[in-house]
Amino acid sequence: MTVHSLPRASEGAAVPPVARPKAPAHVIRTDDEAIAIAKELATEFARGASQRDRERIWPLAELDAFSQSGLWSISVPKIYGGPELSYVTLNRVIAIIAEADPSLGQIPQNHLGVVAAIRTVAAEAQKTLLFAEVLKGTRFGNAFSEFGSKRAVDFHTTWTDAGDHVVVNGRKFYASGALLAHRVPIVALDDQNRAWYAIADRGAQGLTVIDDWSSFGQRTTLSGTVILDNVKVPKTHLIPGYKGYETPSADGPVFQVIQAAVDLGIARAAIADTIDFVKTKSRAWVDSGLDHAWQDPYTIQAIGDLKLRERASAALLDVASAKIDHAIAEPGAETVAEAQVATAEAKVLTTELSIAATNKLFELAGTRSTLAEHNLDRHWRNARTHTLHDPVRWKYAILGNYYLNGVNPPSHAWS
Structure with missing residues (x-):
């Protein structure tokens, strides 16, 4: 598979719509197929990710390949012709793509959230109509948030x-x-x-x-x-x-858990680049008496810590995704609360890991890792930007109130 990027339009300009695909999108049928396709795409997406970030090149061809692959429709229910794969698989897919290019990993987040909302609240005729569009390859963007409002939930539109x-x-x-x-x-x-x-x-x-x-x-x-x-x-x-928020539903944690998967992907990319740089470019510290940076015991310990937290974050993301699957199958106050709590836990860990890993990259790799030619600061910039979507300090409050006082999390798209 070969994909190419197209340059963006002039900054600040109105952008015309893009043509819809001429051929229908592929429809994925199994979890293994979804993971295999995600890995194949990620290999291609990773090749131009740094340049796209540096020059702000729109990933038009990559995006077409992504949405035409069938990965954007894997949560469409079987009764409407979709694969209805688990959220465990869906979030593993997002993490794989985000490790290659976190912007591409983030783009389908609201699309997938809207697909979940259609399943929850749309009329039957609407589900038939809209899910058919999604299966053909239609991409949903979003126009949710408003600039300058007092709170994210305050709308004037x-x-x-x-x-x-x-x-x-x-x-x-x-x-x-x-x-x-x-x-x-x-x-x-x-x-x-x-x-x-x-x-x-x-x-x-x-x-x-x-x-x-x-x-x-x-x-x-x-x-x-x-x-x-x-x-x-x-x-x-x-x-x-x-x-979707009047009665218990998994719509909120669906929106949230995909964000956590993006952060996990960012962290994985940063850890991988740290390991590669330390092995191939970094010098041993003057007082260490060592020949190679990768022999440094402090570096070894730090990498071990990051990998441990990466694996723990991935495991908790799987737990949260499985809880979401359960809440969709059996919606109720407790099943939804369990999904919200597990998702909050995953969001805390992936946020903190992505910030830690992208900071640690420069500490362990050394000064030369800051050179513009490597563009490794993109990992920190991406992590710092993406993790601002909702503050994890409030996630701790949700968790504490749930475990200490038996208070279920609030019902909205950020919980």
Whole structure:
């Protein structure tokens, strides 16, 4: 498989929609097949990841290969023609891709979250329609968060009823994947302040996506500002997202656990590059009396610690994913709380590991690892940026309140 990147448009410019794939996407049928395809793609994605980060090159061809591979539809239920693979497999796939290129690992996160929400709250006719689109290779971006609001859950974007469609108005930011999506799910409020997903066509009149993502990390997540000026969305594509949090459901931990998988991938890449650099480029310290950096007992201990925490994080991510599978199969207050708690634990460990590993890289590899030619700072930039999605200090509070006081976690997309 050979993939090539295309350069991005001018920064700050409105970006036209991309064409949908001419051929339907592959449909994966087994867990082993999903993992094998993810590994094959990751090998290709890793080759240009540093250059894409350095020059902020959009991964258009890589993204097409990714979504056409069938990996974006592995959570579609079997009753609608999908593979309905486990979240254990799904999150292993995301970690594999994120290790190769964490921006590519992050892009499908909201797509997969919306697929889960459709399963939970959409009408049967909508499920049939939308899951068929996903299986063909349609990519969902997102237009959820808004810049400058008091809290992440405060929305000003609204929709009004216009018969067979609704009309959406507002402005969004942090719209990961929206630049090269085929559809853009928009969180918009009705006249009762309830949040819906209005899944607009990327080329809909009045929907503008601006390339103004300027973060120092996760630079090619295809994010930016989304402007919604009287955008028409058919009611077939209007999903009552708020219902996913009125009664216990796994929708929240689904959104969260994929973030943890991305952080695990970032950490793995940083640890692998640390080991390679120490073995091939770093010098032994002057007082060590050693010939090679890889003989340094302090370095050996530090690598052992990182690998131990990496394996523990991966194991807990599997536990959280299995709890999510259980909560989907048997939704209820306790099964969902167990999924939320395990996901919070995984999020804490993967966040702390990704920050530690990307810091430790420079300490162990030495000064020459900071040279621009290596671009190893991308690991720290990616980890520091991605782990800001939700503060793990609040995860500790969720865990303590659950174990000490028997209080279930709050019900929203960040829990």
